Amino acid sequence: MSIAAPALDRTVxxxxxxxxxxxxxxxxxxxxxxxxxxxAWVLVASTKSPGELFSTFTFAPGTGxxxxxxxxxxxxxxxxxxxxxxxxxxxxxxxxxSTVVSAMAGFAxxxxxxxxxxxxxxTILGGVLIPGITLAIPQxxxxxxxxxxxxxxxxxxxxxxSPFGIYLSRVYAAAAVPAExxxxxxxxxxTEARIFTRVAVPMMIPGMVTVFMLQFVGIWNNFLLPYIMLxxxxxxxxxxxxxxxxxxxxxxxxxxxxxxxxxxxSIIPLVALMLFLQRFWKLDLISGGLKG
Amino acid sequence: xxxxxxxxxxxxxxxxxxxxxxxxxxxxxxxxxxxxxxxAILLLxxxxxxxxxxxxxxxxxxxxxxxxxxxxxxxxxxxxFDNYIAAVTDPEFVxxxxxxxxxxxxxxxxxxxxxxxxxxxxxxxRTRGTRFSRTAIFIxxxxxxxxxxxxxxxxxxxxxxxxxxxxxxxxxxxxxxxDLPWLFPSVANISIWGGVxxxxxxxxxxxxxxxADxxxxxxxxxxSDWQIAWRIKIPLISPALVLTGLFSLIGTLQVYGEPTxxxxxxxxxxxxxxxxxxIYRDAFTRDDLPLASASSVILAGGTxxxxxxxxxxxxxxxxxxxx
Numbered sequence: 192m193s194i195a196a197p198a199l200d201r202t203v204x205x206x207x208x209x210x211x212x213x214x215x216x217x218x219x220x221x222x223x224x225x226x227x228x229x230x231a232w233v234l235v236a237s238t239k240s241p242g243e244l245f246s247t248f249t250f251a252p253g254t255g256x257x258x259x260x261x262x263x264x265x266x267x268x269x270x271x272x273x274x275x276x277x278x279x280x281x282x283x284x285x286x287x288x289s290t291v292v293s294a295m296a297g298f299a300x301x302x303x304x305x306x307x308x309x310x311x312x313x314t315i316l317g318g319v320l321i322p323g324i325t326l327a328i329p330q331x332x333x334x335x336x337x338x339x340x341x342x343x344x345x346x347x348x349x350x351x352x353s354p355f356g357i358y359l360s361r362v363y364a365a366a367a368v369p370a371e372x373x374x375x376x377x378x379x380x381x382t383e384a385r386i387f388t389r390v391a392v393p394m395m396i397p398g399m400v401t402v403f404m405l406q407f408v409g410i411w412n413n414f415l416l417p418y419i420m421l422x423x424x425x426x427x428x429x430x431x432x433x434x435x436x437x438x439x440x441x442x443x444x445x446x447x448x449x450x451x452x453x454x455x456x457s458i459i460p461l462v463a464l465m466l467f468l469q470r471f472w473k474l475d476l477i478s479g480g481l482k483g
Numbered sequence: 484x485x486x487x488x489x490x491x492x493x494x495x496x497x498x499x500x501x502x503x504x505x506x507x508x509x510x511x512x513x514x515x516x517x518x519x520x521x522x523a524i525l526l527l528x529x530x531x532x533x534x535x536x537x538x539x540x541x542x543x544x545x546x547x548x549x550x551x552x553x554x555x556x557x558x559x560x561x562x563x564f565d566n567y568i569a570a571v572t573d574p575e576f577v578x579x580x581x582x583x584x585x586x587x588x589x590x591x592x593x594x595x596x597x598x599x600x601x602x603x604x605x606x607x608x609r610t611r612g613t614r615f616s617r618t619a620i621f622i623x624x625x626x627x628x629x630x631x632x633x634x635x636x637x638x639x640x641x642x643x644x645x646x647x648x649x650x651x652x653x654x655x656x657x658x659x660x661x662d663l664p665w666l667f668p669s670v671a672n673i674s675i676w677g678g679v680x681x682x683x684x685x686x687x688x689x690x691x692x693x694x695a696d697x698x699x700x701x702x703x704x705x706x707s708d709w710q711i712a713w714r715i716k717i718p719l720i721s722p723a724l725v726l727t728g729l730f731s732l733i734g735t736l737q738v739y740g741e742p743t744x745x746x747x748x749x750x751x752x753x754x755x756x757x758x759x760x761x762i763y764r765d766a767f768t769r770d771d772l773p774l775a776s777a778s779s780v781i782l783a784g785g786t787x788x789x790x791x792x793x794x795x796x797x798x799x800x801x802x803x804x805x806x
Contacts, residue, residue, distance in 0.1 A: 215610040222601050222679070223619035229634045229676065230622060232645065236637065245642045292522045299519035311520060318531050320733070320790045321783055328766050328775055329534035329541070352526035383515040412627035414740035415759070419767075430629040430740070437633055438747045451637065454630045465625040466618065 230458070237455040241448045259452040266436075266449055273425050274432035275457070278411055280343070281428055285350040286407035290399050293353055297360020298391050302373060312361070318354030327419050334420065345420040346428070350410045356402045363398030364391065404468055411461060429457045535783070542566050542777035566777035575755040576778060582667075583757050587735040589671035590678075594731055597675065598682035599724070603712050605683070606690040617687070621680035628677060632744040635673045640748055661749035673741050678734070682727040689723035690716060725797045729790055736786045739763070758782050 236244065240255025247253060263271050299305075300312055330349050334340045339348075368391045376386045392399070414430045421427055424435070436450045545562035570576055601620055605613050623631065637643045639660035647657035660669045693716065701711050717724070739759040746752040754768070755761040758778065766775035 215604040215607045216612060219601060219604045219610060219616040219620075220612065222597065223616040226620045226623050226676065226680065229631065229638060230626070232638055233634045236643070248645075248648060250645055292526065295519040296523035299516040303516035303519075305516045308516070311524065314532075315523075315527065317787075318527065320787050321531065321535070326531065326534045326538070326779075326783075328762065328772070328779060329538040330530060332541075332772065333529075333534060333537060348526070349530045352523065352530050354527075354531075357523055387519070408625060412629075414627070414629050414743075415763075419763075430627050433633060434629055434744050437636075437744065447637070447643075450633055454633050457630055458626050461625040461627075462622055465622070469618070469621070 230462075233451060233455045233458070237448075237452040239448070241445045244448055244451075255448070256452075259448050260456075262445070263449050263452045263456070267424070270424060270427075270432065271453055271456075274427050274429045277343075277426060278428040278430070278457075281346050281350065281413075281417070282407045282411040285347050285410045286403050288347075288351045289353050289356055289406040290403045292351055293356035293360045293402050294364075294392065294395055294399050295387070296357045297362075298364045298368070298387055298395070300357070300361045301364035302368060302370070302391070315354045315357050318352075319358060327416050330416075331419050340420055341422050341426070343426060346417045346426075349416060350406075350413070353402070353406055353409075356406060359402055359405075360395070360398060363401075364395055367394045367398065400468065404465075408461070408465075429453070433457065538776045538779050538783075541773050542780050544773045546773075562773075566773045567781070569774055570778045570781060573761075576758065576761050579755050579758045579761045583735070583738065585667050586671050586738065586757070587732075589668055590674045591728075591731045591735055593671070594675045594678040594682060595724070595727055597679045598686055598727060599717075601679065601683045602686035602690055603716065605687050606716070607708070617684075620683055623677045623679070624681045626677065628673070628740045629744045631677050632673050632741045635669075635676070636745050636748045639669055661745075661751065663751050666749060666751050670742055670745060673745075674734070674738065678731065682731070685727055686720060686723050689720040693719050721797070725794065728797065729793060732789055732793060733786055736782065736789070 232250070235250055235252055237259060238256040239247065239253030240258055243253040243255060296315075300308060300315075327349075331340055331345075334345045339345050372390055372394075373386055376390050381389070411428075412430065413428075414434070417428050417431050418434070421431065424432070427435070433450055433453050436446055436453060439446055543561055543563060543566070544559050545565055546557050547560050547562065548557055601616075604610050605617055626634075638645060639658075641647050641657035644657065644660065646660075650656065650658055659665055697715060697719075698711055701715055706714070737759060738757055742752050742756045743760060746756070754764050759782070762775045762778045762782070765771045765778065
């Protein structure tokens with residue numbers, strides 16, 4: 192939308208048209224600007240050497256990008272690379288496992304009639320309301336009694352259970368998998384496991400992608416669970432690692448530059464993944480799911 | 484479920500499910516769903532129900548000196564509601580709820596308000612550049628809260644803030660983003676920034692699900708865009724609004740990462756700034772796990788109660804609107 196457009200509209204358009212076209216576009220663009228400004232800032236700031244960070248205009252690009260990247264990957268014997276791999280491990284494995292567990296549970300809740308179904312379903316619904324994070328401390332105590340606290344498992348296992356993922360899968364299985372198709376497969380002699388993997392899963396793929404993305408982002412962004420569970424810095428995910436950098440860096444410009452460069456690097460893959468997977472999202476599931 | 488005999492219950496419900504009554508299907512159907520559910524139930528029990536039970540158990544325990552005089556031993560014993568009384572009478576814990584309320588009263592209305600506004604604008608037929616704006620506003624969802632805090636923190640910090648740079652260039656002082664009382668909107672802004680896009684997409688998707696001919700007939704009847712938005716769109720998408728409201732409420736009550744990450748830059752953020760920070764301090768700095776458990780139970784219970792109240796109120800209102 193060019194700057195010349197307002198004047199044109201004002202003279203030609205009716206009163207309704209003017210308010211109807213320009214204002215919404217401008218308000219939305221302001222919103223977009225607000226959302227992009229922090230990202231733009233971190234992109235620019237990561238190019239600044241520690242000296243430039245506090246001395247040059249904040250949106251003026253600096254000359255220190257390569258130096259910052261070198262310092263970041265050298266920090267603590269390559270800890271940043273480990274944190275990134277850990278985040279990928281927690282979020283990737285956790286989200287895949289969570290999607291599979293949720294899809295199986297959602298399929299069973301939607302397509303079978305069995306005693307205890309409502310009890311299980313309402314327990315899961317109640318789980319949506321419990322802030323998972325308030326459970327982090329008792330989870331830590333339990334896992335440390337089992338000798339698992341501090342291990343990769345201590346972050347992975349609690350991330351797999353997702354009441355909301357199960358709930359979404361149930362909504363999606365109920366809508367996407369016709370009972371007649373299941374019945375036809377059953378008549379053809381397919382086992383229930385085969386019906387699930389060959390008939391139901393292909394139909395549930397869009398819903399499963401949504402659950403996967405929600406879980407991936409949720410685990411990738413999680414802070415308190417790994418913060419409580421882990422003590423070995425080499426097992427930290429990016430969020431906890433960057434936090435320790437920042438907490439150490441108070442007043443130290445060189446560590447600030449590292450934290451900023453790390454922040455820049457940690458958002459790029461996720462933003463790229465999000466933009467790529469955006470079209471596969473089935474978020475109407477989420478909004479449509481809460482009827483009645 | 485555990486007390487009932489599954490086979491008997493299945494037999495009782497058979498008449499309701501004529502299609503699954505097959506000579507081989509009968510037994511299979513009674514076991515198969517449990518097998519599909521087994522991993523979920525196992526994880527649910529281990530990482531949800533048992534921790535809840537354990538937290539409740541711990542919250543009634545306490546370390547007390549048992550026995551008299553020099554022979555007294557510190558032992559974990561049942562102390563009734565002592566921890567709960569200690570929690571609700573702890574001025575720090577109570578004050579952290581007060582700060583949470585101020586934060587939430589800024590963060591939740593602005594997040595939902597902007598999300599609804601942007602969604603309605605995206606849905607407006609004459610808006611231009613919607614694809615760009617939609618993607619741009621959604622991007623912060625992909626940014627971890629800790630990283631968002633780090634980025635905004637530097638944009639608040641007087642020495643690196645572009646906003647303070649501008650005010651100083653015009654002869655003013657730096658903007659005191661990280662000092663009270665501006666700290667509250669500054670922290671809330673981080674979660675608004677991170678939350679608007681996701682909520683906008685949920686609301687927008689719901690708006691897309693409304694058949695367009697409803698709007699057309701309203702427009703023929705002479706309704707303005709505002710009237711269509713207020714009287715038709717918003718009531719029709721109320722389930723999506725309830726859902727986003729619920730998530731925002733739950734998210735607000737468990738806010739932790741943002742203030743914790745901002746604390747190294749903002750001395751005004753104490754160790755007990757929000758309830759979860761108080762709980763963390765009690766559990767790990769003071770080693771008072773029973774007190775932390777009692778506080779956790781209060782927070783979790785409060786969340787459930789607040790969620791149910793929200794669901795009840797909004798359901799009534801949505802019902803009233805549809806009449």
